[in-house]
Amino acid sequence: MFISKRxxxxxxxxxxxxxxxxxxxxxxxxxxxxxxxxYPTRRKVIQIKDRASFEAYDIISDGAIVGEGCIIRxxxxxxxxxxxxxxxxxxxxxxxxxxxxxxxxxxxxxLSVIDGSVKIGTNNNxxxxxxxxxxxxxxxxxxxxxxxxxxxxxxxPSTKISGVSIEDGAAIGCxxxxxxxxxxxxxxxxxxxAIVTRDVPPGTVVVGCPAKRVMxxxxxxRKQKDYLTQS
Amino acid sequence: MFISKRxxxxxxxxxxxxxxxxxxxxxxxxxxxxxxxxYPTRRKVIQIKDRASFEAYDIISDGAIVGEGCIIRxxxxxxxxxxxxxxxxxxxxxxxxxxxxxxxxxxxxxLSVIDGSVKIGTNNNxxxxxxxxxxxxxxxxxxxxxxxxxxxxxxxPSTKISGVSIEDGAAIGCxxxxxxxxxxxxxxxxxxxAIVTRDVPPGTVVVGCPAKRVMxxxxxxRKQKDYLTQS
Amino acid sequence: MFISKRxxxxxxxxxxxxxxxxxxxxxxxxxxxxxxxxYPTRRKVIQIKDRASFEAYDIISDGAIVGEGCIIRxxxxxxxxxxxxxxxxxxxxxxxxxxxxxxxxxxxxxLSVIDGSVKIGTNNNxxxxxxxxxxxxxxxxxxxxxxxxxxxxxxxPSTKISGVSIEDGAAIGCxxxxxxxxxxxxxxxxxxxAIVTRDVPPGTVVVGCPAKRVMxxxxxxRKQKDYLTQS
Numbered sequence: 113m114f115i116s117k118r119x120x121x122x123x124x125x126x127x128x129x130x131x132x133x134x135x136x137x138x139x140x141x142x143x144x145x146x147x148x149x150x151y152p153t154r155r156k157v158i159q160i161k162d163r164a165s166f167e168a169y170d171i172i173s174d175g176a177i178v179g180e181g182c183i184i185r186x187x188x189x190x191x192x193x194x195x196x197x198x199x200x201x202x203x204x205x206x207x208x209x210x211x212x213x214x215x216x217x218x219x220x221x222x223l224s225v226i227d228g229s230v231k232i233g234t235n236n237n238x239x240x241x242x243x244x245x246x247x248x249x250x251x252x253x254x255x256x257x258x259x260x261x262x263x264x265x266x267x268x269p270s271t272k273i274s275g276v277s278i279e280d281g282a283a284i285g286c287x288x289x290x291x292x293x294x295x296x297x298x299x300x301x302x303x304x305x306a307i308v309t310r311d312v313p314p315g316t317v318v319v320g321c322p323a324k325r326v327m328x329x330x331x332x333x334r335k336q337k338d339y340l341t342q343s
Numbered sequence: 344m345f346i347s348k349r350x351x352x353x354x355x356x357x358x359x360x361x362x363x364x365x366x367x368x369x370x371x372x373x374x375x376x377x378x379x380x381x382y383p384t385r386r387k388v389i390q391i392k393d394r395a396s397f398e399a400y401d402i403i404s405d406g407a408i409v410g411e412g413c414i415i416r417x418x419x420x421x422x423x424x425x426x427x428x429x430x431x432x433x434x435x436x437x438x439x440x441x442x443x444x445x446x447x448x449x450x451x452x453x454l455s456v457i458d459g460s461v462k463i464g465t466n467n468n469x470x471x472x473x474x475x476x477x478x479x480x481x482x483x484x485x486x487x488x489x490x491x492x493x494x495x496x497x498x499x500p501s502t503k504i505s506g507v508s509i510e511d512g513a514a515i516g517c518x519x520x521x522x523x524x525x526x527x528x529x530x531x532x533x534x535x536x537a538i539v540t541r542d543v544p545p546g547t548v549v550v551g552c553p554a555k556r557v558m559x560x561x562x563x564x565r566k567q568k569d570y571l572t573q574s
Numbered sequence: 575m576f577i578s579k580r581x582x583x584x585x586x587x588x589x590x591x592x593x594x595x596x597x598x599x600x601x602x603x604x605x606x607x608x609x610x611x612x613y614p615t616r617r618k619v620i621q622i623k624d625r626a627s628f629e630a631y632d633i634i635s636d637g638a639i640v641g642e643g644c645i646i647r648x649x650x651x652x653x654x655x656x657x658x659x660x661x662x663x664x665x666x667x668x669x670x671x672x673x674x675x676x677x678x679x680x681x682x683x684x685l686s687v688i689d690g691s692v693k694i695g696t697n698n699n700x701x702x703x704x705x706x707x708x709x710x711x712x713x714x715x716x717x718x719x720x721x722x723x724x725x726x727x728x729x730x731p732s733t734k735i736s737g738v739s740i741e742d743g744a745a746i747g748c749x750x751x752x753x754x755x756x757x758x759x760x761x762x763x764x765x766x767x768a769i770v771t772r773d774v775p776p777g778t779v780v781v782g783c784p785a786k787r788v789m790x791x792x793x794x795x796r797k798q799k800d801y802l803t804q805s
Contacts, residue, residue, distance in 0.1 A: 114589070127345070127361075127397045130589075130607075142392050145361070145379070148607070148648065157645070161604050166589045183388070186379065186420065187436075189648065189666055204420055204438055205649075207666055207684055222438055222456055225684055225702050237500065240456050240474055243702055243720045255500035258474045259492050261721050263748045263766060267798035269699065269717035286494045287520050289749050289767040304494060305520040305538035305552060307767035307783075321538075321552045321767060321783045336498035358576070358592075358628045373623050376592075376610070414619070417610065417651065418667075435651055435669055453669055453687055468731065471687050471705055486731035489705045490723050517725045518751050535725060536751040536769035536783060552769075552783045567729035 114166040133173025138180035145186040150175045247275025257286035266292040345397045364404025369411035376417040381406045478506025488517035497523040576628045595635025600642035607648040709737025719748035728754040
């Protein structure tokens with residue numbers, strides 16, 4: 113267990129976690145076993161590789177910020193320069209790389225990877241195994257089912273990043289793939305397993321490979337309501 | 344390493360594992376490095392969040408049961424109220440949440456997540472990265488290929504659970520998605536990458552997105568036999 | 575932390591890693607927190623299960639080889655009999671099983687699983703969550719997007735291994751599935767989410783479920799170039 117003298121830990125560490133650099137853990141937050149907060153970026157690690165240690169990392173890390181009332185479950189790694197708001201939860205073995213920003217009340221499921229330089233709004237429900245690459249922007253109140261994958265390279269392999277944008281209230285079904293550069297409109301819904309290659313207009317439901325419109329969100333919500341009220 | 348005084352450990356701990364609450368580790372079982380057995384549920388952790396520690400968890404945990412002759416590989420986390428039979432193996436970094444029941448001889452591959460309240464029978468072969476949500480019921484002698492995903496919400500996002508049922512001897516190909524509420528019949532076979540939106544009758548082979556019947560299991564078994572006996 | 579007396583560690587251990595058996599860590603390599611190098615095979619672990627410990631593993635392990643200038647990130651597990659060349663990087667919680675061979679300059683992303691008896695050439699870019707089973711052969715300069723899955727059983731479930739072969743310069747899109755026994759030709763390209771059931775000739779671009787040819791790699795490269803030079 114390594115806790116930086118530069119860190120400001122107001123929350124609780126359940127067991128054997130590491131906090132590097134001037135990281136901040138807010139009041140009422142819980143840091144799980146084996147969590148690392150403030151892990152340095154690849155660029156910095158390479159610079160000091162010949163004398164790497166958590167002591168050396170501590171000196172070069174800019175730290176990460178974890179707000180109040182968060183639960184960071186065992187095995188999660190949060191890189192330096194990540195900023196988490198309040199009442200955020202992560203599952204087990206989540207990876208949040210540098211420059212990840214997450215708004216209040218969002219949950220990030222077990223084994224999900226937020227691969228850095230991603231903006232995520234408030235009250236999102238990101239399930240197990242979701243992959244979100246650099247350049248992605250998420251609004252608020254979004255549902256992402258298990259193992260949804262977002263991409264950011266329209267003509268791979270290249271180094272041009274074309275981020276996906278997902279707007280408020282959208283819902284993405286299990287294991288769907290969102291192709292680089294598209295926009296998922298407000299309240300849009302993507303079916304499980306869909307491969308989404310084009311923009312999805314607000315309030316539209318798409319399914320299939322490649323994904324095509326099947327109904328409006330309004331109609332879907334009626335069907336959902338009927339289903340939920342069935343005995 | 345934290346071993347509860349309330350735990351009954353007849354097996355072997357290879358290195359630095361944690362056993363919480365009145366957990367039972369049966370004769371001849373092996374607990375890998377970094378494994379946690381008896382981790383408390385979210386509800387309980389939240390209740391004691393301000394004074395969370397493995398000592399505190401130990402007091403509130405109901406423990407988990409690991410039978411005889413099991414191998415629980417490094418990094419696996421087993422929540423309280425999970426019950427594992429005999430001769431079960433997990434891969435690395437598996438997550439078994441509360442209320443998971445697993446029968447004798449079943450293997451659960453590396454990075455698989457059994458998300459709690461799941462009944463799994465005997466001698467199943469669950470490969471790497473499989474996701475199984477609450478409400479799922481698996482029979483016995485089932486094969487689930489790598490990264491198969493099961494869902495439990497027919498009209499996401501909602502809170503109504505419609506569990507998938509998979510019957511004895513079924514085989515689900517790599518990365519297939521099973522939509523909430525369906526039944527995969529006895530001996531049915533699902534092709535790799537399929538998206539299964541409806542019940543699959545016993546002894547039927549389905550492939551595609553959405554999955555459609557292509558042959559009987561009998562015919563498939565003949566083809567398999569021909570293939571296996573080719574030089 | 576357990577460092578074998580038989581190991582030859584010329585690199586740096588950042589924090590609390592374990593090196594078993596006559597493993598070799600080359601000059602300028604960095605071993606991350608919680609990494610295990612030289613973990614014994616299933617067969618050997620079972621033989622000594624009743625007295626398993628890292629001390630006992632150390633005696634039976636054949637060790638693994640990590641070349642010079644590598645970065646092995648926290649949580650990665652490398653089994654005995656794995657051989658890594660120089661300047662290789664792994665992400666977090668990668669699993670490299672026994673008999674894995676990886677050539678110089680290859681990167682293996684976070685949560686990827688190389689399930690043993692796999693030959694991987696030089697300068698490949700394997701992204702997050704990729705699954706590669708026994709019998710797979712990769713050339714060099716290959717791109718594998720996030721969560722690509724390769725299979726090795728043409729008629730599952732069986733025990734006959736039909737490895738996939740991927741030739742130099744191929745690129746496989748995010749979450750594609752490659753069916754057992756196929757060959758992805760030199761410079762071929764597979765679209766995101768595709769399910770590839772047949773050989774892909776060199777220089778061909780395929781997309782869809784099942785994957786079909788849509789253009790030549792030459793044409794694709796022209797489109798890519800146009801896209802990259804757009805303002």
